[in-house]
Amino acid sequence: xxxxxxxxxxxxxxxxxxxxxxxxxxxxxxxxxxxxxxxxxxxxxxxxxxxxxxxxxxxxxxxxxxxxxxxxxxxxxxxxxxxxxxxxxxxxxxxxxxxxxxxxxxxxxxxxxxxxxxxxxxxxxxxxxxxxxxxxxxxxxxxxxxxxxxxxxxxxxxxxxxxxxxxxxxxxxxxxxxxxxxxxxxxxxxxxxxxxxxxxxxxxxxxxxxxxxxxxxxxxxxxxxxxxxxxxxxxxxxxxxxxxxxxxxxxxxxxxxx
Amino acid sequence: xxxxxxxxxxxxxxxxxxxxxxxxxxxxxxxxxxxxxxxxxxxxxxxxxxxxxxxxxxxxxxxxxxxxxxxxxxxxxxxxxxxxxxxxxxxxxxxxxxxxxxxxxxxxxxxxxxxxxxxxxxxxxxxxxxxxxxxxxxxxxxxxxxxxxxxxxxxxxxxxxxxxxxxxxxxxxxxxxxxxxxxxxxxxxxxxxxxxxxxxxxxxxxxxxxxxxxxxxxxxxxxxxxxxxxxxxxxxxxxxxxxxxxxxxxxxxxxxxxxxxxxxxxxxxxxxxxxxxxxxxxxxxxxxxxxxxxxxxxxxxxxxxxxxxxxxxxxxxxxxxxxxxxxxxxxxxxxxxxxxxxxxxxxxxxxxxxxxxxxxxxxxxxxxxxxxxxxxxxxxxxxxxxxxxxxxxxxxxxxxxxxxxxxxxxxxxxxxxxxxxxxxxxxxxxxxxxxxxxxxxxxxxxxxxx
Numbered sequence: 001x002x003x004x005x006x007x008x009x010x011x012x013x014x015x016x017x018x019x020x021x022x023x024x025x026x027x028x029x030x031x032x033x034x035x036x037x038x039x040x041x042x043x044x045x046x047x048x049x050x051x052x053x054x055x056x057x058x059x060x061x062x063x064x065x066x067x068x069x070x071x072x073x074x075x076x077x078x079x080x081x082x083x084x085x086x087x088x089x090x091x092x093x094x095x096x097x098x099x100x101x102x103x104x105x106x107x108x109x110x111x112x113x114x115x116x117x118x119x120x121x122x123x124x125x126x127x128x129x130x131x132x133x134x135x136x137x138x139x140x141x142x143x144x145x146x147x148x149x150x151x152x153x154x155x156x157x158x159x160x161x162x163x164x165x166x167x168x169x170x171x172x173x174x175x176x177x178x179x180x181x182x183x184x185x186x187x188x189x190x191x192x193x194x195x196x197x198x199x200x201x202x203x204x205x206x207x208x209x210x211x212x213x214x215x216x217x218x219x220x221x222x223x224x225x226x227x228x229x230x231x232x233x234x235x236x237x238x239x240x241x242x243x244x245x246x247x248x249x250x251x252x253x254x255x256x257x258x
Numbered sequence: 259x260x261x262x263x264x265x266x267x268x269x270x271x272x273x274x275x276x277x278x279x280x281x282x283x284x285x286x287x288x289x290x291x292x293x294x295x296x297x298x299x300x301x302x303x304x305x306x307x308x309x310x311x312x313x314x315x316x317x318x319x320x321x322x323x324x325x326x327x328x329x330x331x332x333x334x335x336x337x338x339x340x341x342x343x344x345x346x347x348x349x350x351x352x353x354x355x356x357x358x359x360x361x362x363x364x365x366x367x368x369x370x371x372x373x374x375x376x377x378x379x380x381x382x383x384x385x386x387x388x389x390x391x392x393x394x395x396x397x398x399x400x401x402x403x404x405x406x407x408x409x410x411x412x413x414x415x416x417x418x419x420x421x422x423x424x425x426x427x428x429x430x431x432x433x434x435x436x437x438x439x440x441x442x443x444x445x446x447x448x449x450x451x452x453x454x455x456x457x458x459x460x461x462x463x464x465x466x467x468x469x470x471x472x473x474x475x476x477x478x479x480x481x482x483x484x485x486x487x488x489x490x491x492x493x494x495x496x497x498x499x500x501x502x503x504x505x506x507x508x509x510x511x512x513x514x515x516x517x518x519x520x521x522x523x524x525x526x527x528x529x530x531x532x533x534x535x536x537x538x539x540x541x542x543x544x545x546x547x548x549x550x551x552x553x554x555x556x557x558x559x560x561x562x563x564x565x566x567x568x569x570x571x572x573x574x575x576x577x578x579x580x581x582x583x584x585x586x587x588x589x590x591x592x593x594x595x596x597x598x599x600x601x602x603x604x605x606x607x608x609x610x611x612x613x614x615x616x617x618x619x620x621x622x623x624x625x626x627x628x629x630x631x632x633x634x635x636x637x638x639x640x641x642x643x644x645x646x647x648x649x650x651x652x653x654x655x656x657x658x659x660x661x662x663x664x665x666x667x668x669x670x671x672x673x674x675x676x677x678x679x680x681x682x683x684x685x686x687x688x689x690x691x692x693x694x695x696x697x698x699x700x701x702x703x704x705x706x707x708x
Contacts, residue, residue, distance in 0.1 A: 095299075107294055112301045123690065123708060126657050130631065130684050150613030150681045154626045156633060170635040186635075205708065207303040 001236060002044040009037035052076050055086065055220055058192040060102060063088070063217030064228045069243070075250060082257040083159055084221035085169050085186045091214035092199040094179040094206075101196035103211050113208045118176050124205045125171050125183075128198070132168040136188075139164040159188065166190035168198070180213075222249045310707040311354045313367065314346035314687055316672035317700025321363040323381035324700060325349050327405040342669035344676070346687050346703065351378070351407060355704055360647070360697025361427025361483070364388060367407060367702070368422040368434065376422045377434055378407035385430040385462040387445035400464035410434075412442055413468055427697075428483030430462075435481045440472035441490065449486045450517030451501030471519060474498060484536035484554075490519055495530030497522045497543060497573075505539040506571030507554035513571055524572035525551050537646055537696075538590035543573065548582030550595060551575050558591040558607035562620035578603070578622050589646035592664075595622065596653075600640030602630070608649055611663040614680050629682045630661055647696030653682060658690030660703060668699040 011031050018028040035041065052073040054066030068076040094113035098105035139160040142149045152158045160167065170186040185195060196212040203210025218225050227246060229238055285293070319329035320341055326349065329340040353369040364381025366388070379388030384402050389410040391401040412434065414420050424435040431445030431452055443452035444467070450456050454469045471478075471490075480491040487501025487508055498519040499508040506513060509522045526543060529551070533544040539555035552561045553573045564574045581597040592606030603622035604610040610617070611625050630653060632639040643654040650664025650671060661682040662671045669676060672685045689705035 107290075107297060110294075110297050110299045112299060115303055115305045115307060120708070123658070126636075126659070127708075129636075130659055131686055133631070134684050134686065145614055145677065145680060147613040147615045153681055154628055156628055170633075172635060207307075 001046050001049075004236075006039065006045060009033040009039070054079065056191070057217060058215065060104070061192040061215040061217065063215075064220045064223050064225060065217075066220050066223055072243075075254070078254050078258065079221060079250070081161075082221065082253065083161060083188060084253070084257075085188055086190070086217060086221070087219035088185045088187065088192075088195060089174070089214070089216045089218055090183045090185055090195050090199060090212060091216075092181050092183070092202070092210045092212050094181065094203060094208055094210050096211045097200065097203065097209035098211050101193070101200040101212055103213050105211075109209055111208045113179055113206075116176075116178060116206050116208060118173065120206055121173055121176060121181070121202070124202055125173060128168060128202075129171055135165070135167050136160065136169065139167070164189050166194045222246075222253045311692075312689060312705045312707055313349045313351050313355050313358070314689075314703045314705055315349045315365075315700065316343045316346050317670040317697070318668035319343055319700075321381050321700075322403045322405040323360070323363055323365045323697065325365065325380040325405070325407045330403075330405050342676075344669045344672065345674045346672055346685065349407070349702075357422070357424045358693070358695045358702045358704060359425045359427040359432070359483075360695045360700060360702055361387065361432060362429045362485075362648075362698050364404075364427060364432075365695075365697070365700070365702055366410070366425040366427055366432055366434075368425045370421045370423070372418050372421065374417050375409040376420075377410040377412060377425060379410045379432075380404045380407050383463075385446040386465040386467075387427070387430055387432045389444055389468060390464065390466045402463065410444075411468075413470070414439060423479075424481060426481045426483045428488070429485045431483065431486075431488070433481040433483055433488055435478060440470055440474075441478055441481055442468050442470055443488070444468045446486075447517075449502035450515050451483075451486050451488050453488065453500050453517070453519050455517050456515065474519065475521070480534060482534050482536050482541075484541060485538050487536070488519070489534050489536055489541060491531055491534045491543075495532070495546070497526060497531055497534055503571065504569075505555040506569040507536070507539045507541055509541065509553040509571060509573050511572050513569070522553075522573055524553070525575040526573040533585060535586050535588045535646075537588050537648060540588050540593065542586040542588050542593060542595075544583050544586050544595075548584070548598065549575060550578065550583050550586055552593075559618055559620040560588075560591075560593050560606050580622055580624075585644055587644045587646035587651070589651065589664075590648040592646070592649075592651070594644045594646055594651050594653075596641055596644045600642075601625075601627065602641050602644060602653060604651070609664045609678055609680055611651060611681055625682065630655055631657065631659060631684075643693070645694055645696050647701065648698045650696065652694050652696055652701070654691055654694060658692070658706075660685045660687055660691040660694060662701075670697070670699045670701055672701060 012034050013029050014032050015027040016030050017025050050070050052068045054076055057065045097109040137158050140158045166189050168187045172184050174182040174184050192215045195215055199210050199212040315324040332339055353371055355367045356370045357368045359366050366379050368377045383404050391404050391408055393399045393401050420436045420439050422436050426433045434442040446462050452469050453471045474492050476492045476494045478490050479493050482489040484507055490498040498521055500516045500519045503513050508516050510520055530546045531543045532546045535542050540560045541554045543551045551573045553570050556570055557568045561570050580603050583595050584598050585596040587594050591608045592610055594604045602625045605619050605622045607618040630641055640656050641653045642656045645652045653661045663679045663682045666678045673683050689707045691703050691705050693704040695702045
């Protein structure tokens, strides 16, 4: 960043004494660069960068992590207040239960899982979706007796605009190949450990046990996997391109919600 | 000799080493794999495990209608009686319950078994609507309030062959439909609603009398109780009625009492009716072609689309343009229909389910399917059944979810709150809801476990 050519130093007018031919000393107006602006005086332009992170991502999880640089950190708080849903791909394994709900933890119990069918899993997921939908309406702090609450509920626009426990807005099974399965979860205000706990509880509901093998965030509000930068792309040019691509999207989203 | 003595002497056993215990290190891959293979596998449920059938009840409990005696008379001195059960509570039953009905303060549960005990009743029994329940303290007297599901003694000719198909409850009378022995009626007969001649000054409490009705043109396939009248639907599609008629709810063309089930004419004559429903004083019937007919009380605009009069005593066809109708349900002041596409329409008076602004309408209004869980992520969620209590409604979806809305009288909605609900709200039941029966202030649901 510091190697990028900077703007030229500012110029100002100074009245410098001039050496006349012989007798009188006069002042001549000369445009000279400001000494304080000289690159050797100023030093490198960027010594520190303020980088803030958006929604947290676990050590064991992977996926989209939104960062704000410099003045972009102010946009981060606005994006947080929009309360947009995040989408995760969660992979799980039936038959094992561990103490921290993931496959790297201490094994607690092994169970059979050959009685699990796709139909039973879909039924459990429908119940989870139903109870979380109720929680969505309850934590939105809207008085249920008003006409506007009814209209918002019809359109599906009720969502908690303040603090709330983790809420899952949609959950569906992408694939089920015993003992592995994969779910797609749309959620609000959640942590990755909560998603692992949900996988464990799904295993309990199906009268077996389950652990979580993979948590991957594929969407965070307006940012999807396509906007994200891979490890090989962590260079200045791609970062600058990414920032300019996302600027328009972020502005539109903020205007729509707030 | 010394060597022999030394050979004989036992060597002292080595003292166990008392060094430091080995610290817990992160286990190596091999140790983890060995621990994994060594641990036992538990089996909680086998491949052919069956889903169990359960009954959940909620609402007002002091009448005994919920069937849980500890709510009314707690089993320990320090416990307080529970007046209202605001969320679904499991009711243990001896058999699988196939049909349930809620009356005004009492409940009937029936099972399609060939055992001798087929019907259980609980709640109010002041008019013997649950049959004669012999009191244990005094064998000559009967119970006025039944707190637990107690067998209803039916005078069956072939008790080990007949099966009970359906039960229905009204304000103070009940009907039990069997497959080969007709309809049994019990309870109050002050208006002839039990289908027998009205006896003046008859005392209905502690009565052993259960009347049997067999004379219909074909087998009866559905029985429905209104507040003080009874409707019978036969296999041929005809409808019979008896009981109080002051609001025209018997549909026989007059406003008098009928004590013998009589066939209805009017717009229904010749039409194959596939479902009748009633709970208050208004009645609805659905034909096989998807048309709907109504008669009875119309003070709350239930039949205002065809007539201005407040009492209609002859069945009239209701020309609604909502599509082919599959099922209908009548409440005290509001009605609801379900069409073939799965849309729910409400009309009448009261909390209809479209917010606090819509309190009365004569024309059916659609409740948006998004309120029943139909969204982009689950587009084929559809309402499968609709039911009505006196002032509240219930809808069952094809995913086994139960939605309720209406006046929350003494916690009858089961949502955990005591406030009225102006749009459909999910009831959290631990299972897939198969059927639900709505009463005045309580509800009973038949649920299949996961």
